[in-house]
Amino acid sequence: MQRRTLVGGIAAAAAAAAAAPGTASPRRIGMSDVDRLQKRFAEIIASDHRHGGQLGIEQRAAALADEALNLQNAGSASQRVRSSLYASAAAFRSSAMWAAIDGRRYDIAKAHMREAQALAEMSGDQAIKFRIWSHAGTMYRHMGRPADAFAANDVARNLHLTRRDPLFSSLGLARQGAIHGAAQDRTGTRRAFEQAQEAMLRADPADYRPVWMLAFYDQAELDSLALSAHLALGDYSTAEYHAHRCLSALRPHMVRSRAITTTRLAHAQLAQGAPEAATATAMKVPAEAATQHARVTRMLQEFGAALRATAPGSTTVQTWTEHTASWRMAA
Known part of the structure; x- marks a missing residue:
């Protein structure tokens, strides 16, 4: 119910702003705007891998999520562009979530997670949905809550993306193995990592994957x-x-x-x-x-x-x- 309320609130705000009267014709929002956001996202990813967990990274990522969302209201756009803007906003919010997890600011991370999940649903982007739910599994593992970690990671692993791309399957299995370790399940740990390794070997390096995946896994x-x-x-x-x-x-x-x-x-x-x-x-x-x-x-x-x-x-x-x-x- 909370997630549906948040999704509805974001969508309503976007619709209200788009309907507001103005003195000038709205500009056309295009893929060039999305590309600009993607370059900023790559900068956030690079900063995270260098510094990790810093409040400044979290704040920059959250501000860029708002910037991407505000573009929804800045002019007219195709459905493809609007979906891409929601995906960009979800990606930035998921980076804010990860920075908070890495910095052990778990209550804040959960707030970022809820907004990221809502934005990802509106985008329809399977890869960003995977990232958010996989991060959630890691968060609960760090919090010492393996049952919740398994449940969140299973959402990521059950996306059809993992059946299409063995590398996503491998990451989901490897994180499952880490959760099994935290839960003191030796058999589950061994099996998950064997499967993760096998899936990685099946992955085609030439397949398209988002920048956040290429940067770390x-x-x-x-x-x-x-x-x-x-x-x-x-x-x-x-x-x-x-x-x-x-x-x-x-x-x-x-x-x-x-x-x-x-x-x-x-x-x-x-x-x-x-x-x-x-x-x-x-x-x-x-x-x-x-x-x-x-x-x-x-x-x-x-x-x-x-x-x-x-x-x-x-x-x-x-x-x-x-x-x-x-x-x-x-x-």
Whole structure:
């Protein structure tokens, strides 16, 4: 009911504004306007992969969603253009949602999610619907609500897009595997990642896919999700294996992902009784990510607590303490 109300409100506002009297003839809104928005969306994606979780990214994405929606009221347009504008608005709002998730601002993320879902319904765009529901599954996984995570991710996985494009199927399965890991289901985790890998191998690289998909989902991301799952399961040697695979394949622009993967690798090494190696790994995380990315900051705080419990009073703990002090001074 809430989503239907929101969809109706957005549509009513657009219709009212379009009907308002004016002194000049309305201009024609075309695909060139959509293309301009797509360039701005690519900039948001690039900023997210570099910095991740920042409030500024969330705010810029939300403002661009409003800009795309306002274009609906700025003049006449074909149905194709109007659908594309709604898809652009949904894409920007989904990026605002993701930035809030990445920054652990979950209540705000849920508000962005509701608006993104309404806009995506009006656009009819399967890919953006997939992105929003898949993000929702990730959000609930981070919140420790696996049942809700499964339900949201299943909405994404049941879209007909996943039957048409094996790469979308692969991403849905890999995120399902991460949820199985959080739910402590070893069999489900193994099966999901086997299927995700098989689907990725079937995907045709030449097929058209949206910029957000091309920018992040590849073998490195699949291994990153497997790393998260096996870390949650306590299978630390397998987690370390996937961490090394991920780090070796990450593209240069995936700065945020590299920081997260490096931090998870440090956790896996520490849990296997290698505090010196783990500390050396954790010290490779850049100061910017360590101090300004909420997820990385929390994971490093947890790493420090585990290190002190594992090797209290050791020179390794002293080294880590001095290193984190230098981060605070640089922040």
